[in-house]
Amino acid sequence: MPESAFTVPVAGVAMTAIGVAVIRARESERADRLYLDPLARHFADAARAGFEPERWTRLEALAEQFQEGRSAGVRLLDDRVREAVDGGCRQVVLLGAGLDTRAFRMDLPADLRLFEIDLPELFAFKEAVLSRVNAIPTCARRVLPADLRGDWPKALSDSGFSASEPTLWVDEGVLAYLTPPDHRRVVETLTQLSAPGSRFGSGRFALDANAGPYPELRRMVSGDGDDAPAASASAGFDTVEWLLAAQEWDTEFRTWDDQVAPYGRNLANGDPRIGTFQAVRR
Numbered sequence: 001m002p003e004s005a006f007t008v009p010v011a012g013v014a015m016t017a018i019g020v021a022v023i024r025a026r027e028s029e030r031a032d033r034l035y036l037d038p039l040a041r042h043f044a045d046a047a048r049a050g051f052e053p054e055r056w057t058r059l060e061a062l063a064e065q066f067q068e069g070r071s072a073g074v075r076l077l078d079d080r081v082r083e084a085v086d087g088g089c090r091q092v093v094l095l096g097a098g099l100d101t102r103a104f105r106m107d108l109p110a111d112l113r114l115f116e117i118d119l120p121e122l123f124a125f126k127e128a129v130l131s132r133v134n135a136i137p138t139c140a141r142r143v144l145p146a147d148l149r150g151d152w153p154k155a156l157s158d159s160g161f162s163a164s165e166p167t168l169w170v171d172e173g174v175l176a177y178l179t180p181p182d183h184r185r186v187v188e189t190l191t192q193l194s195a196p197g198s199r200f201g202s203g204r205f206a207l208d209a210n211a212g213p214y215p216e217l218r219r220m221v222s223g224d225g226d227d228a229p230a231a232s233a234s235a236g237f238d239t240v241e242w243l244l245a246a247q248e249w250d251t252e253f254r255t256w257d258d259q260v261a262p263y264g265r266n267l268a269n270g271d272p273r274i275g276t277f278q279a280v281r282r
Helices: 013-028 038-048 053-086 120-132 152-158 180-192 214-221 235-246 256-263
Strands: 091-095 113-118 140-145 168-171 199-204 249-255 275-281
Touching: 013 038, 013 053, 013 120, 013 214, 038 120, 053 091, 053 168, 053 199, 053 214, 053 256, 091 180, 113 120, 113 152, 120 140, 140 152, 180 235, 249 256, 256 275
Parallel strands: 091 113, 091 168, 113 140, 168 199
Antiparallel strands: 199 275, 249 275
16 A cells, blocks of 8 residues: 555644654664654654655654653653553553554553544544554554544443443543543543543643744644644643542652653653642542
8 A cells, every 4th residue: 555545634633643653753763762662653654645745844843842751751651551451450541542552562461451532534544554564452452533522432332441440541642632621521521430440640731832842833733724722731730630629539649850760861841840640540
């Protein structure tokens, strides 16, 4: 299948997954890599043919600005997934899965059910690339083309999800792109679907949406229009407040600097407010 046969998301929130794949591909090529993701290069190479050369150059330059921090974030989440699986969790839900490849690269157990939720246009590209390279997951992978602003719980239930079993809910940044009402609705819904012992992890961050790489990110997501969705600067803080308000989760916060210190890279930001939290359903 020629590269041009792929339908590539060159704009919209789904496009951000292409940039993350570029980041993961670059990290995988380092001698001191934090993780190995062989499929990331296949996604990046397939996507490139769908972009105008100038636009692809912009995407690569943007990915470079996020490279170090985003790579460390991938590794941190890998570690959380391993911890949950080692603790007996056999049900994982990726909220806004993007071009995630953990079902293929982490040697997850065969009896684990991993549900990927994302937009139909994202999966149209992702599944075509995976099929071409004959990628085979090690666990039971379920693909759910659904919008988190819609009736994704029904799609989840129809795919074999069990609300009576502990679940690891994974947000790798997509909730920050939702409006506060939609964001809160997702948190409330996953709370209702979580059996005791379920886990939910998410980042807490602060950013200036008008500085650094963020204006360019908005331009690319919007296709250089004026209606670009911007990631909320307070999204992670909101999530923690809503979970605490529900009084049904125990939460633990770890600063970014403490978590990335073992990686031996210059990743510290010196801000004790920034980091990740883990919540466990009572």
